[in-house]
Amino acid sequence: PPFLHKNNEDVIEEMCRNVIRDMDSYGVCVIDNFLGEERGNAVLNEVLEMYTKGIFKDGQLVSSRGRQGDLKTIRGDQIAWIDGREKTCKNIGLLISQVDAVLMRANKMPNNGKLGQYTIDGRTKAMVACYPGSGSHYVKHVDNPNRDGRCITAIYYLNVHWDVKLSGGLLRIFPEGWRGDKVADIEPHFDRLLFFWSDRRNPHEVQPAYQTRYAITLWYFD
Numbered sequence: 001p002p003f004l005h006k007n008n009e010d011v012i013e014e015m016c017r018n019v020i021r022d023m024d025s026y027g028v029c030v031i032d033n034f035l036g037e038e039r040g041n042a043v044l045n046e047v048l049e050m051y052t053k054g055i056f057k058d059g060q061l062v063s064s065r066g067r068q069g070d071l072k073t074i075r076g077d078q079i080a081w082i083d084g085r086e087k088t089c090k091n092i093g094l095l096i097s098q099v100d101a102v103l104m105r106a107n108k109m110p111n112n113g114k115l116g117q118y119t120i121d122g123r124t125k126a127m128v129a130c131y132p133g134s135g136s137h138y139v140k141h142v143d144n145p146n147r148d149g150r151c152i153t154a155i156y157y158l159n160v161h162w163d164v165k166l167s168g169g170l171l172r173i174f175p176e177g178w179r180g181d182k183v184a185d186i187e188p189h190f191d192r193l194l195f196f197w198s199d200r201r202n203p204h205e206v207q208p209a210y211q212t213r214y215a216i217t218l219w220y221f222d
């Protein structure tokens with residue numbers, strides 16, 4: 001069939017259109033199957049390798065009420081910063097360059113709506129985050145509440161066969177301006193890429209996770 005020879009350029013172009021449309025309409029955009037199974041697994045394996053090597057810094061300690069109302073202190077998210085040029089992180093480096101490619105191209109396309117109001121000129125390193133299960137969570141927050149330059153949060157999820165009903169770990173965004181009590185519930189599925197405005201438009205929380213939950217975050221600067 002004709003579409004089979006669709007080259008990478010067409011795919012990226014199509015993806016950019018989706019990013020532009022969704023960021024304009026919702027301020028949130030989800031792209032599934034971003035890298036495909038094989039390269040997604042290669043990224044996951046590098047993250048698991050890092051984890052077993054103990055590269056992650058111990059997450060902040062958070063106290064929260066257990067199910068019986070008892071005060072528990074649990075380990076929050078554990079993180080590691082990767083710039084993608086490390087020789088043991090080639091596939092994470094590939095992921096980063098793919099996300100860069102989509103965003104930089106979308107930022108340069110004509111008629112790119114709200115995305116066009118920014119000139120993306122840089123990003124942070126990749127923050128690899130692990131929520132170690134046992135109820136680890138992240139309280140409701142805004143990534144960039146005070147104009148620190150970050151305009152877009154990009155999160156790539158690595159959790160194969162993740163079932164929120166069993167394992168929790170839902171990302172709930174409370175987009176301002178959405179009518180009533182509408183929220184955006186994002187499940188942290190393997191090979192899923194998420195974009196959202198980093199500022200006060202998107203308060204969000206990570207609900208308690210009961211399995212080990214991995215994600216890679218990039219923040220883009222305007």
Ligand SMILES: O=C(O)CNC(=O)c1n[nH]c2ccccc2c1=O
Binds near residue numbers: 129138170206215
């Ligand atoms: O994993 C998610 O689905 C969302 N995750 C977040 O919102 C989030 N936001 N800000 C952070 C700052 C430092 C360390 C971890 C984080 C973090 O997981």
Ligand SMILES: [Fe+2]
Binds near residue numbers: 142204
């Ligand atoms: Fe956040």
